[in-house]
Amino acid sequence: xxxxxxxxxxxxxxxxxxxxxxxxxxxxxxxxxxxxxxxxxxxxxxxxxxxxxxxxxxxxxxxxxxxxxxxxxxxxxxxxxxxxxxxxxxxxxxxxxxxxxxxxxxxxxxxxxxxxxxxxxxxxxxxxxxxxx
Numbered sequence: 665x666x667x668x669x670x671x672x673x674x675x676x677x678x679x680x681x682x683x684x685x686x687x688x689x690x691x692x693x694x695x696x697x698x699x700x701x702x703x704x705x706x707x708x709x710x711x712x713x714x715x716x717x718x719x720x721x722x723x724x725x726x727x728x729x730x731x732x733x734x735x736x737x738x739x740x741x742x743x744x745x746x747x748x749x750x751x752x753x754x755x756x757x758x759x760x761x762x763x764x765x766x767x768x769x770x771x772x773x774x775x776x777x778x779x780x781x782x783x784x785x786x787x788x789x790x791x792x793x794x795x796x797x
Contacts, residue, residue: 722780725751727751728779728780729778729779730752730754730755730777730778731744731754731756731781732758733755733757733758733784734757734786734787735758735759736756736757740755753778761795762794771795
């Protein structure tokens, strides 16, 4: 996969360089979409996501982040203050997600309020059921 992605990037760079020589209005930025599929479906479902390192961050300093935890204690809030993460605008517990955001409209409002959602490892498996995925 890494080798194929590298070859694709080299190809797009060559094509962009050749277009830049002939086209005066060529864009400097080109978007590449990568879709990864599997040949055989796994027998057990795995809800825990895989971490993929990125060179360029997906978010910036003004991104609104919502943190979903199992329980909201003062320890979480104090830890976030010590780490100085100003992007986290809201902390939602699993109980709040079950009760306050049960309606579809409330979930849509939550989705439109924040741009990025972070979750605690303890609640990742229960999120698809709660969010209707």
